[in-house]
Amino acid sequence: MVQTKIRPKYRRQYGVIPYGLSSTGKIILPKEANPQEPYQCPECKGKLILRLSKLKKPYFSHYPGEKRKCKLNYSSIALAKHVLRFVLDQWMRGKGDPVEVQLFCGERHEIPRDEINEIKLNQRIRFHQKRRYLSHLSLLDRYGQSILHIELREKSRVHHVKHPSWLEVASEEILSNPYLLSSLNPYMNTPYFLNPAPQQLSLF
Ligand SMILES: [Zn+2]
Structure with missing residues (x-):
C-alpha cells in the first residue's frame, strides 16, 4: 500500500x-x-x-x-496512531487535555475518562461474519469490551464500515490536532459511553 x-x-x-x-x-x-x-x-x-x-x-x-x-x-497513519495513543493514555491517567469525538453530523462529545480501562493497538475486527477491518486503536471498558474502534485513514473510505462504534478519522487531522477526532463515517452513532448516564427517575 x-x-x-x-x-x-x-x-x-x-x-x-x-x-x-x-x-x-x-x-x-x-x-x-x-x-x-x-x-x-x-x-x-x-x-x-x-x-x-x-x-x-x-x-x-x-x-x-x-x-x-x-x-x-x-507512514502518517503510524505516526498519528502513536500520537493519539499518547494523548489518550495521558487523558486516562488524569494528565493533559480531554479528547473529543465529533460525529459526522457535527455533534461533539468528550470521551469520559472513567469509561476507558485499556487501549489496544492494531485489532482485527470481523463484522457480519465477513470482512475483517483493522482498528488502529480500540478503547476497552473495564469488562474488556471494545467500546470504540478508531481507524486512521489517509483518505475517506468509499464504502464506510456500517458499525455504530467505528470511528474513521483522517491521519492528517489527528497530527494537526490529536484532541479532536472528527468522524468521517456517517454510519457511526453516538456510542452509549459518550452520553452521560441518565438520572434514575424517582417515582416518589
Ligand atoms: Zn520502530
Missing part, C-alpha cells in the same frame, strides 16, 4: 518516534527517558537509542539495522 510522506512540520513536532516503551510497557517521552534504561519502539518493537540533537534535545532513534522496516519512518 502506498503511504504518503509525513510532513516536515509534524516530524519537527512529534519526532520520528514520538515515545518509547519501557521494559514494563510504560509510555516514555524522550525528555523523560533515562539513558541507562532500554526502550522499545512502539511500532516495530525494535530497540531504541536515546540521542541528543544539536540543540541538546533528546530524541529516540532506531538501531541502524532496524530503521528501514519501521512504519514510523514513512
